[in-house]
Amino acid sequence: MSQPLPTRPPTRTLAPAPLLALAVLLGVTAPGRAADLQVMSVGDSITAGFLYQPRLKTLLEGSGHTVTFVGSQGSGANKHEGFSGKGIYDFVGAIPLASGSKHYITTALDTAWPSVPAGVVPVVLVHIGVNDLGHGLGRSNLTNAPQDGSGHCLAAQMFAQDSSGSWINPMGDLDGMTYGAWLKLRLDTMVDLILAHASHPRLVVAKILPIAKGNSSFQANNDNCCERIKEWNGYWAAKVASISGTDAARITIVDCFSDAEPKRVYGTVPDVSFWGDATVQQSDWVHPNSAVGGGYTLMASKFKAGIDILLSTTPAMSANWSGSVFNESAANDGTISTALTVTLTNDTFTGLNGDDFAVGGKVAASNLPSGLTLVARRTSSTVMTVTLTGAASAHANANDVANLGVTFANSAVASSTASAVTGLSVSDRRIDFNDPAGTLAWSAPNVSVTEGGSVTLTVSRIGGSAGAVGVAYASTPGTAGTADYTPVSGTLSFAAGETSKTVTVQTTQDALVEGAESFTVTLSAATGGATIGSQATTTVTIDDAVVVPAGTLAWSATTATVAEGSPVTLTVTRTGGSAGTVGVSYACTSGSAGVADYTSVTGTLSFAAGETSKTVSVQTTQDTLVEGAETFSVTLSAATGGAVLGASSSATVTISDNDGQTVTPTNSQVIASKSGCGSGSGIAVLLLGLTLAVRLRRDRIAA
Structure with missing residues (x-):
């Protein structure tokens, strides 16, 4: 989502410069190769007046260049990105940005150069900061600003905190920073965004105008303003000097107004003759003079000199590949899962996004295995995605490729010299076919063991043995319970190259006639890239022992x-x-x-x-x-x-028992007893006593 240019309070708007119709031909030429230039001028009302741009075009065309101005503002050939009254933080907004948002400067660049035509050199000119320093505004827009009764320069102390507290931005919170630090962050960000843009533009930044007033009542304050402007311009210069690498050849800084430094006699009225004659550079003490030889003419010549510097120092063109290896997919079927990207620096790809340069003959491959096709598809002006489609006919480890070549034709790049783009064409890309981690499975779906014996189960690793892998195993009762065997569980670890492991289970001998019983052992949770095959479970049958040898x-x-x-x-x-x-x-x-x-x-x-x-x-x-x-x-x-x-x-x-038999006397015995004893009564009593004794003994035992 693009971020629109923010609206600023009217008190921060500069009065636009007078638009004076004039044509000045300076006829100055400078070193640099002729080019087709597309120029975006960025800034405030000094840019929006579109007064230095025609002079600059004349100078550039005099050096053999063709010039087209681009931007969302203006009309016809007078396009630009100048906004009266705006500042640097109108081009670079909130930091960090909300998700999906863009800074306005990025939106402007995307709109001007969604892609860069072959042979075109994008150029960005930046003159901004006058409104950020607050020329012409009173202190009423600041909180805790010191009041001296006559000050009109908002930035008199912009790079420090005053005695009453931190500066407060009239646009909102400063995130705990001083106003100067807050602006510096946006300056840094703006430069970085321009240099990082996919169009790879050349960037010329200009130091801003040193201000002066023709009224002595503002003289002291304007002296302070000029000191702050010099400090601002010094930070611009330091930022440009900090750029390194290939970007350093794409940026330079110019001082458009060093020749217009006000001639002041402090304590008196400034030298009015300097500001009032025909050579005056400033028309209203803020904007350049549009007269012949005035400030806008000076700006044009300084920007021309900056462009000449950048064109005479051709930035090094290079390409960066995201990787060097195309890898076979996990399916081990000869297809390639890797896509590599190629990113250009200081050059752009020709054509349109989505174009397959291999089909158009702009890219060719060498040493490509049979069954594979190279696709080189443009995804942006500076990025290309290279893939290998199809499936290699032979894709064992022995078929790896170490010298895949990808060669770009001159027609593939805007510079028309592919060989000058370091790292673009290569001959050492690799294709690595898998030696996969392999598939783990039991070697047999069913095994038998005699009751009381042990059984050894084998796990086989097929389809590859790359790297260390592992697999868990565990037994599960079936018709055979845990009393019939010793349960097992654990993890098998395979080193690289190992292709089999075993698990041993002990069964239990008993004397029960049970018939055949079974349990299972199952594989799970393969690691190290291995997979589990269809034979994840094996069934163990225990054959009952018919004879109990011990008896x-x-x-x-x-x-x-x-x-x-x-x-x-x-x-x-x-x-x-x-x-x-x-x-x-x-x-x-x-x-x-x-x-x-x-x-x-x-x-x-x-x-x-x-x-x-x-x-x-x-x-x-x-x-x-x-x-x-x-x-x-x-x-x-x-x-x-x-x-x-x-x-x-x-x-x-x-x-x-053989004791205590009861004897019952016969009649003859009783009679004989009577006749043998003079009286029968004693014998009868004796016999009766014996009988009772026997009976009492039996009764006692029974009880």
């Missing part, structure tokens, strides 16, 4: 009976395998038989390799109690050596 341990019988007081022997059998040494623990557990009825045993049975049975003996206890059958159990546990417990891990032992 199964169990009781040969789950029940046994033993008479009270006798030992019982129980047998542990080893079936289904007898490999290796195994062991098993055993222990008694009371039931209706307590520890008084048997001797409790615990211990471990050890089976040597090949042994298939072991025994455990338990001694029961004889007593005289009438108890009935009682039971206890013996249980197996904690199999070792890879053996497992079978279903018959507990055996129940029943103890048969």
Whole structure:
């Protein structure tokens, strides 16, 4: 977005110079090559009067140049960028600029020279600063300015802060700077913007007019003004001297009014004869005199001398390439992803934006691989974009190109001498085809492993091995859970040139009959430019082991009976395998038989390799109690050596009682007893007592 020329308060406007019709031919010639000049004059009312420009044109044409004035102001052949009453900060506005905005000086240059025709030399003439120093204005527009009652020079102390505070700009905030520093920043910016413009103009800046007044009441103040103007002009000169490099040949400064320095006798009225005769240089103490031989004539001759200097010192023409290598795209398909730009200094490209110079024969390529086409497209008057389109037929590393040539014809540049533009035509551009980082994937989609064994999985790197890359991996349960294998996760790191890495997973041996089970291992998060291939997941199948080599341990019988007081022997059998040494623990557990009825045993049975049975003996206890059958159990546990417990891990032992039988006497026995004892009553009581005793014993045990 262009920034329009700002409106200034009317109190800062200079009275325009009288427009006097005259034609002066000085016939002065100066060194310099004949050129087609397009001239933009920039400034205030001294420029807007368009009085020095016709004289300058006459002088330049006298040296063999053709001259055209350009600008948004004026009409016909009298074009310019002069604005009555304006200052330098009307051409250079806010710093920094709002996004999308342009300073007015940039807009003017863009409008005049969107592109520069072949053979044309753009020239900018600048005379500005009179209004910035505030000639003719009272101090009422400043805050905290000292009041001396007669001052009319706003800039009497422009390069310092006064005793009452900083100068305040009538146009707005000074961002904490003194007025002089604020103006210097805009002067610097204006020069830099002109020199940086794509049209690469020559720039002639002029020191501004030293002012004087014909009224003695203003004499002291005008002396101060002249000192500030000299200081301003000195800063102009310092800025020009600071320009270095190729830009230094495109800028110069002239002193249009050094011959018009006022002849003052301080304390008296200035030398009126100097200002009043026919040779006067200033018509109103501000503007040059337009009479023959007056101030405008002097300006024309000084600007002519500055242009001659710039034309006689031809700036070095050069080209800067943004890079030297065209790189193959990541797809590794022979296409080129890189675009290089070529930027000219002190020369311009011919043609129009968008033109492909390769099609027009203005640019040619050499050593270009088959399948590729060079495109050299103009994007501005000083910038060209060079690309390689299509796809190279052969694009392995061995097909890299180190000597791609790009040659510009003379018709490609406005100077018509491409060979004089340093760095424009080249023969050492490179084309680098990828040795890509590669694609990472499992070498097999499915693998199998026997239960209890380990499996090694391989990650392959294909399609390239450039640079160090990495990839993450992690296992995920399927029908096989984490009890069936040891989960794994981590990162595989490949050094440059490495093409494979492995991951090992251990499976778990068990005695369960499970059938085949599976889990997966997946790749993710490739780094270093590598990609993950279609085989990102591999499935591992665990084949169940049919034989348990160590065997199964169990009781040969789950029940046994033993008479009270006798030992019982129980047998542990080893079936289904007898490999290796195994062991098993055993222990008694009371039931209706307590520890008084048997001797409790615990211990471990050890089976040597090949042994298939072991025994455990338990001694029961004889007593005289009438108890009935009682039971206890013996249980197996904690199999070792890879053996497992079978279903018959507990055996129940029943103890048969042999005490306390009830005897009922027969009639004959009772009769015999009676006859053997003189009285039957004692025998009957004895028998009854025995019977009750037995019954009481049984009842107690039952209870």
